[in-house]
Amino acid sequence: MTAKTLYDKLWDAHLVQQRDDGSALIYIDRHIIHEVTSPQAFDGLRLAGRKPWRVDSILATPDHNVPTTQKERAHGVQGIEDPVSLIQVQTLDDNCDEFGIVEFKINDTRQGIVHVIGPETGACLPGMTVVCGDSHTATNGALGALAHGIGTSEVEHVMATQCLIAKKMNNMLVKVDGKLGAGVTPKDVVLAIIAKIGTSGGNGCAMEFAGQVFRDMSMEGRMTVCNMAIEAGARAGMIAVDQTTIEYVKGRIYAPKGNMWEKAVADWREYVSDEGAHFDVVVELSGADIKPQVSWGTSPEMVVSIEDKVPNPAQESDPVKREGMLRALHYMGLKADQPITSIYLDRVFIGSCTNSRIEDIRAAAAVVKGHTKATSVKEAIVVPGSGAVKAQAEAEGLHHIFIAAGLEWREPGCSMCLAMNADKLGAGEHCASTSNRNFEGRQGYGGRTHLVSPAMAAAAAIAGHFVDVRTFTLNS
């Protein structure tokens, strides 16, 4: 038998029909939906008189534009002040009620960001195919699953047929061996990967992350890495199943139980790349070389380490890249060769499907503990990824640490990651953000985003400018 990659195995196990032209029908096990990319899909179903193929495969929750302040959340859907957001959230509720779809509604304690609640509830499991109308669905690949972001027409297609029309992608291996230094986190690893291969480095590929660094990483860290596979151009990122995966899944509300659990675990253990499997592209990095990362520009590949300076376009030989760098420097209001530590922040955002799980919240709390937010930072918000993360953090008293340090503790949702709700940057404001995209205007019109890890964002909130978290004094 020929050796297969993890992706080959996931593909083969879900292949319903292969077509001559290379496209195929792939069976979808889990479909997560939210308020922004589903309304037009439900309309399409109604117009054609179709019903969802398997209602029990769908899980819904509103996340993209739910408010995160306690005041607005106290009154449920009707408390949403922005009338356009209210219509979208209400439309999701109505559609789920009409079609009998399970939805974690706005004030359900299980509500949260789609990519946080999938793994957390066990709705997404190893060996599954998972789709959602949001590109960061790749997060679920950390479980050893094939997880794709899809567009709205595909949301409708999956609802109506339980299948996705797909073409097999190339296999790409990103191998990071060695050990990470203290203060270097999964976010720094993935930013370093994107800095190396660029935002189109993974185009057309399913990206598997392997090597010592990922074997040593927690499941939540693996989710942070797979989450940003899309920023590296790959539609899906994934990590092989190991003991860490199985222990993470065990006991989750929707995880299999009893005899079924044993059977499932035996099946999941197969989801690893075979020895000698062929990868079309291989990239290697050394874990020991990775330092805390900070993005300086308007693309997730515009990243340097905290010890570096803002790059100088004069040193770039590719004219298209140089043009992009000049435009980014202008938009970001930065000067070539200025030290990263000289960038001052107006706001700090700790949250998003990249970094809003309990380990992220703990990492941020450990840094701010006993310190006070710099007065020059107008606002620093901590937004847990789900109701469950929020409850856990509060049980550990982490919210008190943030509040005592002058940070705000919010209700779960996407929040300032894409600023569809009231949480956004003003024009020209610099933000240390734990989210995944630093495009122009992403966090608010004219806003300037710097992507960093939760620990680096927390340290920046205290210092007022970027600092190396490895030398930051912790009050433990």
Add this chain to the structure above:
Amino acid sequence: MKNFTVLTGLVAPMDRANVDTDMIIPKQFLKSIKRTGFGKNLFDELRYLDEGKPDQECTGRPINKEFPLNFPRYQGATVLLSRENFGCGSSREHAPWALDDYGFRCVIAPSFADIFFNNCFKNGLLPIVLGDKIVEQLFQEMYVTEGYQLIVDLPAQVVKTPSGESFAFDIDNFRKHCLLNGFDDIGLTLEHAEAIRSYETKKRVEAPWLFDVVK
């Protein structure tokens, strides 16, 4: 879905690499629950000098005169020419909806982001990959020729320039077939309902934990 056969269209430039979906249609416009009406907000932050709001009339807004799509010579363009990695970023289908609603039927670039590329076909929009050098040549010809038009011939899979040069492009047979006929792919997939059902029957035995999970 609209079908696509042969298009003779005016070409407009979006002369930069990594045009992302937030640039194509900023997120505040994603709040609509409809799939039409996004054209007036296509490239909103570049086209206008003020901040765009959903449901706002755009006719009185200050225009960015430096932005090519606002030049009189590109009005009525149906072919958009751009650089590598066009459509990177989110999975929002609002991006092809906005391009389509504005009037574009075809985007030509040296490479595209995967999800965007895929979303185009679901909306009768044709993304064409041509080599870097060819794209550069088309840019140069377009800049020096006012009213520069290309013929995009899907059945023959070629792009023809006014001087008669032609460049071949690749497309999957299935996607070509759907575009040429304006087929809705849900209907086509449902013709294989039996295959889907038999896959499910087999899987329910092999891996029952995949079913009836979410309650």
